[in-house]
Structure formats: C-alpha cells, structure tokens
Amino acid sequence: MCYYSFDFQNALVPQPGTKMISIQRHDSSQRLIFDRTSFVARCIGSQELVDRLIAVLLETLPEQRRSLQKAIENQVVADIGRISHRLQGTAKNVCADRLSHAASLLELACTSNDMASLQPAFANLYMQIDALIDELARGARRI
C-alpha cells in the first residue's frame, strides 16, 4: 500500500504557499445533485435498471461514506484517493454531477498531496453523499 508522507495534524491547517483547491460548499454551478433525465437515458429507459441501481446506491453509499470516514481517521491518503476515485466513477454512472465533482476534488487533493484541501474536500464530499441519498429517498425512482 502506498502511504504519502505528510503530517495529518498539520495538514488540516493551511500552510503558507500551499495551493488551495477551491471547494464550493454551496454549489452555485449548474451541476445537479441528480440529473434524472440523463440517468434514465443511461438506463436506456429501463425502469427495472433504474430501480436496481437506486437500490444499490442507497445500500452502498452509506458504506462508502463510512469507508471514507475511516480512511480519513486512519490518515491513509492512498485509501482516501482510491475511495474518492471509486465514488467519482459511481457518481458519473448515475449522473450525480455534484457528487462526481466533489469526489474529483478530493481525489485531486490526494494525488497532488495537497493536504490543506483534504479536509474541506472531504467535508464537501460527505455533504454531497448525504444530498444524493436524500434526493434518491425523495422519490427519484420515477421515470
């Protein structure tokens, strides 16, 4: 396993000269939490597939969030990077644009060893996971 060498305690405090990744806690962009139209198109109009994917999402997103939380607590950047990469793939597949963007920022923070951005990127991603779960629970199943 690859560990990045850095000080996690200090990493959460911005260091002078550190390049910061801009995290939008309140996404004012055109990105949707869940682009239902595109998602249904990706499912080639199949209600069965829509239902299956949403069921899998509702089951696995909380697990992935826990894994990510654990990786943060254990301070293993390689794991954080891998989980955020997987979440990005998941999000792209289901057209969850904000989650995809948030995951990409966390992955970028890991790959560029930008420790100052790690915590806010994680917080943003955490928030987007919650937002997607809420959105799906509110009835995104309808085609």
Add this chain to the structure above:
Amino acid sequence: MNSLKKIENSKTDGLRILIVDDDPIALEMLDYFLKEAGYLVERASNGIQAIEKMRHFCPRIIISDVDMPEMNGIELCRAIRSRQSYQYMYVILLTCHSDSKNVLLGLDAGADDYLSKPFHHEELRLRLEGGRRLLMLEGRDMMIFSLAKLAESRDTDTGTHLERIREYSKVLSSALMKNPKWENIIDAQFVELIYLTSPLHDVGKVGIPDNILLKPGKLTADEFEVMKRHTLIGGETLYAAAQAHPEASFMKMALDIALKHHERWDGKGYPFGLKGEQIPLSARIVAVADVYDALTTKRVYKPAFSHDEAAAIIYESRGTHFDPDLIDAFQDVEEQMKAIRLQLDEARNEIAKGAPDKSMYLNKNAVPDSWMMANSAQSAF
C-alpha cells in the same frame, strides 16, 4: 424496449463474460446490459477474485476496471496472458477518459481493447462485437483443423502430416510471393488462407472404405479408382459449405485444394485431368507439399526418403507433375522445408515420450497413404 436485446440475443450464443469492478454500480449496469444482450455474466470485485472465478466460469471475454484494490486491472491482464489457456480470452479495460497512461499500460499488458468510463451501452455493444469477431476467428481456425484431424484420424500413422502440410504450403507460397510473376497475386492473406485451409486437402478420405484406406499394401486398379474419389467427396462437402456461406472466402480455397490437389501440371492427374493454370494455384502448392511429405515419410511398404532423395524426385517432376514456378520456389526454400520436417518430428517424438499410450501417436498396423504409393507406381509417384 432496447436495441441491445433486439440486435444481440441471437448473436451472443450465451458467450461467457466476467465483469470485474470494485464499483457496485458499474457492476450492476454491466450485468444488466450484458444479460439483456444474451451473455452469461459473472462478477468479481477485484483481480484476485476474478482469477478465482475464471477457474470455474471459463469466460471468453473479461471486462475489467483498472483501479481496484488487491489486484488492479493491469495486473489482472498480465496474469491472464501468463496463463496457459486452451482458448483465448478477450480483455476489455474500463478506464477514465483522461487516463491515457493506464490505457497504454493496459494494452502493453495484453488488453485487447478499452472502454472509457462512464461507458455508453451502445459503445459497449460495439466493442463486444469486435471481441466476438476475433473469438469467432479463433473458433473457425480450430474447427477447420479439428475437422481435418478427424478425417486424418482414420488414416493413422501420418503423425504430424497436417501440421507439416500447412507449414510447407505457407513456406512455398511465401517463396512464390517473391517471384515478380506472382507478387501481385499472392499476398499475406493468401498465405494465411492456405495455412488455414491446406489441412483440409484429404478431408474426403472420411468417405473411403476402411478396407481400401487402411490396406497395408499396394492398391489394385479398382481400389485406386475408389481411393481417387476422396477428392470428389471432399470437394462436394466443401462445395455445399461454400454455397451456404458465400461470404467465407476461405471455403473457396479449401474447396479448390480438396478437389484439385491431385491434378498434375501435364494434365495426367485426377479427378478432372486439368492442365497447367487450369489448376488453382492453391491446389498446385499443396500438391508439392503433399508429395514432398509423402516421400519423406516412412510407410510400412517403404522407408522414408531423405530430403535430398525427395527433392531430386520433385525436381525431376518439374513441368510434368508440378508447376515449374513452384519448383523454383521449392528450390529457394528447400532448407526451410527440411527444417520444418525435423522440427515437427522432434516435437512429435517429445509428445510420444511423455504420452502414456504411444498408440495414440503411432499405429504400427496402419498404412496411411497407401494409395499414394500405388499412384507413385502408376504415375511417377
């Protein structure tokens, strides 16, 4: 409801696909699309699990993510290519759009194709079509050789006759390609096709009765007439297949070879007594390969001639039995022909040494190509 089901169900024939990804959503989507298209699907969430599943599921196609825990897609590719497998596994890697480095690493590790994530179901279908086409080609080649082997199995101790024939045919046609007269007629595809189809030259022997095919001695004139029918039997069989599949160009060459490889340049061959360039080039090439092999192979009624003795007989037949251009080509590749013979003999001996039952490879009581010797007596060979 969707184009996949409509287009693919009849084509996939239950082809087995193993999908490997640590993203459950990607697995679910792939599983759905592939099953809808008629494929048999198994899932794994990393490379280690994939290798374990491969043992029992025997997939023909593997679709794998690159970034995975335990063993990633590139390592999985390397592991697949290092395995001794009796059939080819087609590997498609799933990569991110921007991940050109991993695409190159994956292709270098033995992946056949890649698909960008998030994949589009139509692109998935088309990539799989490409994979299926490649696997079908492998199946076609194996089927042709199996059919030829089946026909040869009745004809006993010819050993690696079919392997030698296709190698000789390939070497001779490659040499002919260097002759300016033939360079625009013979191309790499011709060489590939003759390699593929020449083993079918004696496929018609399946229709010859045992008492003639396996007779341990010279054939009578009547028996020889029956034996000559193997060209027509093979020709008729392959003609029917060629008619049913006109798109299969290799069938035409297989038909030409099976039907006409006993024709002679001077018109004294059979079954039609064709002369000179009336005989298809492929059949003229296989004629040289077949006779060289018969001469250098031991039979119960004759020893194996040395290469030099066999070559001398072939040179004497320039312009009578054989196309003069082909004898020139033979002259150019004599050493290669000799090396092929030695190489395949060695390989055969190695197999025989390790084989529990040598009779699988050597049937001492059987007499292959007895008709050939009868033919020799009657027509210079």
